[in-house]
Amino acid sequence: MNTKAIIEGLLFLSGEEGLSIEQLSDAIQMDAGSFIETLKEEYRNPDKGFELVEFANRYKFITKEFVYPYAKNIFEEVKAPSLSPAALETLAIIAYKQPITRVEIEEIRGVNCEMMLKKLQLRNLIEAKDRKDVIGKPLLYTVTDEFLDTFQLESLKELPELKQKDFEDSELFEEIQ
Structure with a gap:
């Protein structure tokens, strides 16, 4: 069993919601902390188009900034609603x-x-x-x-x-x- 790949897949499936260490640990039935650190380090590599980040005690993948100019060529630019x-x-x-x-x-x-x-x-x-x-x-x-x-x-x-x-x-x- 490739635990790191399973965690990677679970994080990908979770999308914008992300997952907590507890959720990941429960899913794989062991501590996911060291796997998360390994994945974070791997995705810091400039050859990767996305990275693993933590916000509000949840881990998720986000696209790296250098990808956005190219994404504009594919996706319609949608203006996010702003707050007054x-x-x-x-x-x-x-x-x-x-x-x-x-x-x-x-x-x-x-x-x-x-x-x-x-x-x-x-x-x-x-x-x-x-x-x-x-x-x-x-x-x-x-x-x-x-x-x-x-x-x-x-x-x-x-x-x-x-x-x-x-x-x-x-x-x-x-x-x-």
């Missing part, structure tokens, strides 16, 4: 302050954000994970693994440190802090 400034602001507040309720987000932003929260949930960037133990039991929002993957973060600890000069409104800075 309001969506990015809401997402940043959630990422830095999570878990956080809708009302707390609205207090920071100063505007209603109910529709924005729904849009971010539909894009699977945030989720209502729990309820706050207060009257009314409002939903608590957190970012998802998809958020980490989208912004290529291993964890929220990689978010940049907030600095006062990044904010025109010092009250907004104080609220996010």
